Amino acid sequence: xxxxxxxxxxxxxxxxxxxxxxxxxxxxxxxxxxxxxxxxxxxxxxxxxxxxxxxxxxxxxxxxxxxxxxxxxxxxxxxxxxxxxxxxxxxxxxxxxxxxxxxxxxxxxxxxxxxxxxxxxxxxxxxxxxxxxxxxxxxxxxxxxxxxxxxxxxxxxxxxxxxxxxxxxxxxxxxxxxxxxxxxxxxxxxxxxxxxxxxxxxxxxxxxxxxxxxxxxxxxxxxxxxxxxxxxxxxxxxxxxxxxxxxxxxxxxxxxxxxxxxxxxxxxxx
Amino acid sequence: xxxxxxxxxxxxxxxxxxxxxxxxxxxxxxxxxxxxxxxxxxxxxxxxxxxxxxxxxxxxxxxxxxxxxxxxxxxxxxxxxxxxxxxxxxxxxxxxxxxxxxxxxxxxxxxxxxxxxxxxxxxxxxxxxxxxxxxxxxxxxxxxxxxxxxxxxxxxxxxxxxxxxxxxxxxxxxxxxxxxxxxxxxxxxxxxxxxxxxxxxxxxxxxxxxxxxxxxxxxxxxxxxxxxxxxxxxxxxxxxxxxxxxxxxxxxxxxxxxxxxxxxxxxxxxxxxxxxxxxxxxxxxxxxxxxxxxxxxxxxxxxxxxxxxxxxxxxxxxxxxxxxxxxxxxxxxxxxxxxxxxxxxxxxxxxxxxxxxxxxxxxxxxxxxxxxxxxxxxxxxxxxxxxxxxxxxxxxxxxxxxxxxxxxxxxxxxxxxxxxxxxxxxxxxxxxxxxxxxxxxxxxxxxxxxxxxxxxxxxxxxxxxxxxxxxxxxxxxxxxxxxxxxxxxxxxxxxxxxxxxxxxxxxxxxxxxxxxxxxxxxxxxxxxxxxxxxxxxxxxxxxxxxxxxxxxxxxxxxxxxxxxxxxxxxxxxxxxxxxxxxxxxxxxxxxxxxxxxxxxxxxxxxxxxxxxxxxxxxxxxxxxxxxxxxxxxxxxxxxxxxx
Ligand SMILES: Cc1cc2nc3c(=O)[nH]c(=O)nc-3n(C[C@H](O)[C@H](O)[C@H](O)COP(=O)(O)OP(=O)(O)OC[C@H]3O[C@@H](n4cnc5c(N)ncnc54)[C@H](O)[C@@H]3O)c2cc1C
Numbered sequence: 065x066x067x068x069x070x071x072x073x074x075x076x077x078x079x080x081x082x083x084x085x086x087x088x089x090x091x092x093x094x095x096x097x098x099x100x101x102x103x104x105x106x107x108x109x110x111x112x113x114x115x116x117x118x119x120x121x122x123x124x125x126x127x128x129x130x131x132x133x134x135x136x137x138x139x140x141x142x143x144x145x146x147x148x149x150x151x152x153x154x155x156x157x158x159x160x161x162x163x164x165x166x167x168x169x170x171x172x173x174x175x176x177x178x179x180x181x182x183x184x185x186x187x188x189x190x191x192x193x194x195x196x197x198x199x200x201x202x203x204x205x206x207x208x209x210x211x212x213x214x215x216x217x218x219x220x221x222x223x224x225x226x227x228x229x230x231x232x233x234x235x236x237x238x239x240x241x242x243x244x245x246x247x248x249x250x251x252x253x254x255x256x257x258x259x260x261x262x263x264x265x266x267x268x269x270x271x272x273x274x275x276x277x278x279x280x281x282x283x284x285x286x287x288x289x290x291x292x293x294x295x296x297x298x299x300x301x302x303x304x305x306x307x308x309x310x311x312x313x314x315x316x317x318x319x320x321x322x323x324x325x326x327x328x329x330x331x332x333x334x
Numbered sequence: 335x336x337x338x339x340x341x342x343x344x345x346x347x348x349x350x351x352x353x354x355x356x357x358x359x360x361x362x363x364x365x366x367x368x369x370x371x372x373x374x375x376x377x378x379x380x381x382x383x384x385x386x387x388x389x390x391x392x393x394x395x396x397x398x399x400x401x402x403x404x405x406x407x408x409x410x411x412x413x414x415x416x417x418x419x420x421x422x423x424x425x426x427x428x429x430x431x432x433x434x435x436x437x438x439x440x441x442x443x444x445x446x447x448x449x450x451x452x453x454x455x456x457x458x459x460x461x462x463x464x465x466x467x468x469x470x471x472x473x474x475x476x477x478x479x480x481x482x483x484x485x486x487x488x489x490x491x492x493x494x495x496x497x498x499x500x501x502x503x504x505x506x507x508x509x510x511x512x513x514x515x516x517x518x519x520x521x522x523x524x525x526x527x528x529x530x531x532x533x534x535x536x537x538x539x540x541x542x543x544x545x546x547x548x549x550x551x552x553x554x555x556x557x558x559x560x561x562x563x564x565x566x567x568x569x570x571x572x573x574x575x576x577x578x579x580x581x582x583x584x585x586x587x588x589x590x591x592x593x594x595x596x597x598x599x600x601x602x603x604x605x606x607x608x609x610x611x612x613x614x615x616x617x618x619x620x621x622x623x624x625x626x627x628x629x630x631x632x633x634x635x636x637x638x639x640x641x642x643x644x645x646x647x648x649x650x651x652x653x654x655x656x657x658x659x660x661x662x663x664x665x666x667x668x669x670x671x672x673x674x675x676x677x678x679x680x681x682x683x684x685x686x687x688x689x690x691x692x693x694x695x696x697x698x699x700x701x702x703x704x705x706x707x708x709x710x711x712x713x714x715x716x717x718x719x720x721x722x723x724x725x726x727x728x729x730x731x732x733x734x735x736x737x738x739x740x741x742x743x744x745x746x747x748x749x750x751x752x753x754x755x756x757x758x759x760x761x762x763x764x765x766x767x768x769x770x771x772x773x774x775x776x777x778x779x780x781x782x783x784x785x786x787x788x789x790x791x792x793x794x795x796x797x798x799x800x801x802x803x804x805x806x807x808x809x810x811x812x813x814x815x816x817x818x819x820x821x822x823x824x825x826x827x828x829x830x831x832x833x834x835x836x837x838x839x840x841x842x843x844x845x846x847x848x849x850x851x852x853x854x855x856x857x858x859x860x861x862x863x864x865x866x867x868x869x870x871x872x873x874x875x876x877x878x879x880x881x882x883x884x885x886x887x888x889x890x891x892x893x894x895x896x897x898x899x900x901x902x903x904x905x906x907x908x909x910x911x912x913x914x915x916x917x918x919x920x921x922x923x924x925x926x927x928x929x930x931x932x933x934x935x936x937x938x939x940x941x942x943x944x945x946x947x948x949x950x951x952x953x954x955x956x957x958x959x960x961x962x963x964x965x966x967x968x969x970x971x972x973x974x975x976x977x
Contacts, residue, residue: 068344250905310889310898316966323844
């Protein structure tokens with residue numbers, strides 16, 4: 065939709081040319097959410113597309129995913145054979161309920177910064193121990209574990225004017241075995257529960273719960289838990305953790321989370 | 335109310351932001367039962383319940399009470415060996431037409447106005463605009479635009495009068511287009527409601543008494559379809575003792591609008607679920623129970639009409655004999671059967687048939703085409719004239735070019751407008767015969783019409799070669815001028831529609847998700863003029879009913895605000911949710927229509943909710959009385975059953 069009240073759009077090409085931060089501005093990535101509903105508080109946009117950050121930079125230490133990398137580019141990434149967890153990229157792309165038109169525009173950064181409970185890129189980057197590289201408006205930068213990035217539905221730890229530059233996925237995370245399960249009220253519906261489990265070579269097991277909870281929940285064990293231990297940790301989550309919206313009641317999301325977790329446990333440890 | 339027009343939507347948006355609106359937050363009520371409670375917030379101080387004795391003297395949210403009665407239900411229940419009772423609820427659902435409401439309106443300096451909008455009746459658009467703006471009907475020309483879905487939701491106006499008022503003031507054309515969110519928040523869905531049903535029967539399945547109490551949400555103003563809900567809910571059965579009571583109840587929701595067979599799917603969900611319970615309690619096959627009590631020719635309904643030429647028992651017979659009904663079922667699978675009824679209506683329609691100089695034929699009607707009716711009109715005219723259908727071009731005329739035609743609704747177009755077109759084509763055929771007689775210089779009685787040609791009626795009429803329509807058209811100027819006929823009718827005798835649906839589902843016990851595996855919709859269609867379009871109507875109605883059954887609902891937050899005003903959050907079924915819906919057409923022709931047509935577009939949405947509910951009952955052994963039967967509800971019901 066048109067955003068008629070927007071008065072200026074900046075298209076910086078480098079960090080030096082970023083305009084001074086204004087409270088009525090927003091970073092514009094793919095725009096698939098920004099242009100999908102009225103934004104009455106906004107007067108200016110800072111378009112990140114001209115920054116021309118490389119989408120994906122694999123290295124020995126892991127994979128750097130630029131904030132502006134599209135879902136389509138991430139899905140198309142051909143990973144080294146010793147990164148089995150990269151198989152999650154396609155699954156998470158598919159969990160974003162949108163057509164190829166959305167995939168071609170929507171970015172990984174836009175997805176995590178929007179911080180919807182059903183954000184599959186949050187699930188992916190939290191599950192693989194991602195670290196957010198943030199640019200601060202005073203020229204500084206900071207690094208934030210993705211597990212701490214989101215604090216609630218559409219609420220995150222970004223401070224005013226902070227820009228997500230990239231997310232680093234460590235090679236240790238990518239080398240894990242991983243599996244994903246997703247549930248929604250309808251086939252091809254918005255995620256009501258999206259879980260990723262990972263297992264490393266030394267037996268470290270982690271379960272990341274998203275969509276059914278108000279923010280990603282990362283549960284980790286040094287050695288594989290029994291299915292009862294896993295279920296007990298889920299059952300111990302506070303009642304207010306479970307997300308409630310039109311895509312599923314909290315009780316059903318909790319039920320589905322327990323069920324999907326049991327399946328993931330079985331899949332990775334059987 | 336305020337409306338803003340500007341030369342761009344950006345300026346209009348900015349102007350709107352400058353209007354300061356102060357809202358006084360009043361107590362509100364969303365639920366229909368809550369709205370009826372003493373002490374509920376009253377929406378209108380001047381609304382008194384109609385249809386009660388003694389006359390209401392205090393304001394109420396109950397706008398109207400309606401009641402229908404046959405026989406003596408107390409005596410009927412006393413006779414019963416078995417009684418079932420149930421309380422059912424349905425949610426408000428939207429017609430979910432893909433095209434949002436939109437219009438362009440101009441009012442010229444001479445006061446003449448032109449409206450382009452898509453609706454289910456441009457004569458209705460003209461009438462509402464004239465009334466609201468104090469104009470003469472003849473000063474308004476309403477042009478029908480191609481319509482992208484209506485399903486009853488476009489039988490009222492929302493934008494056109496506002497655009498007209500703005501155009502009147504500015505002297506410029508005004509365009510208005512709703513967003514999807516506007517459509518959900520400000521146009522009418524159909525009612526949600528509650529229905530209490532009680533059935534009594536003898537051991538052999540004979541129903542001795544039936545009662546239903548229906549309470550329907552009207553939205554903020556009176557006008558729910560509770561009356562047709564009452565009239566249809568038991569119409570499939572020949573009942574001696576029955577009472578049906580309905581309440582039209584206002585609440586703080588959008589004012590409802592028509593949706594395919596208004597009221598019937600809601601009430602029938604309850605009564606056909608109750609029929610399933612009765613069959614279970616009697617240990618009887620659900621089709622056999624329906625056959626035992628089925629309405630037939632001569633059956634008197636609770637609302638007073640005596641049926642003639644109906645095909646309900648034929649749909650039951652076909653269902654019983656369909657391979658679907660006896661196909662094996664797997665674990666967690668169940669089969670449900672449900673029937674449905676819709677009146678179908680007739681009314682005022684106009685059709686014109688013009689023979690062009692080259693022998694092609696134009697048809698003009700006043701009925702917006704929402705289901706392929708133009709093709710049916712062309713086929714009927716071609717049949718009468720004996721020419722290939724490709725020679726006939728049907729169009730929809732605007733309010734200045736064709737006579738008054740009532741809405742496209744009530745499954746009336748093929749019946750009523752079809753009747754006008756058929757009669758116009760017959761007049762043209764008679765005229766063609768007259769012209770041929772004139773050319774041949776023989777009496778008109780000596781001319782017959784066969785396969786699109788005038789032929790001598792017999793050997794004594796003369797040895798003329800057949801004269802095709804095109805040849806007569808070519809000479810029209812010499813035989814009296816253009817060959818045209820326009821016929822207006824107020825069609826009576828629409829044949830009622832009956833359907834029986836069979837549905838197989840599989841319920842995933844872990845997720846509560848229901849998959850519809852197989853669906854067969856059997857319907858008495860009178861005569862299928864255009865069979866594949868009839869099939870499309872049946873499939874579309876069934877698909878919408880399945881969505882209503884499993885997913886669709888208006889969801890409100892605690893502040894009474896609609897939470898799911900968009901297609902992402904209000905989930906209609908998509909192709910991948912559906913099995914192939916097999917449409918079985920039973921033809922019991924309607925003798926009151928030249929080709930036997932009955933309306934077909936509405937009855938297919940009546941049985942699905944109960945058919946799905948009955949199938950779920952079969953699959954998991956639990957009656958789901960509350961729509962939608964979504965995974966969380968099924969899971970909760972299964973947990974409750976497990977204790
Ligand atoms: C049909 C459809 C289906 C969708 N399905 C889903 C779904 O299943 N799950 C889901 O989570 N979302 C979904 N969305 C919402 C949205 O499209 C996605 O979240 C998408 O990934 C957002 O990315 P974007 O690049 O388009 O973000 P934009 O719309 O450009 O921005 C989104 C927000 O993030 C901010 N932002 C963007 N980049 C940065 C950055 N680098 N640093 C700081 N802030 C930034 C913007 O200012 C804005 O507030 C859907 C949208 C549509 C239209």
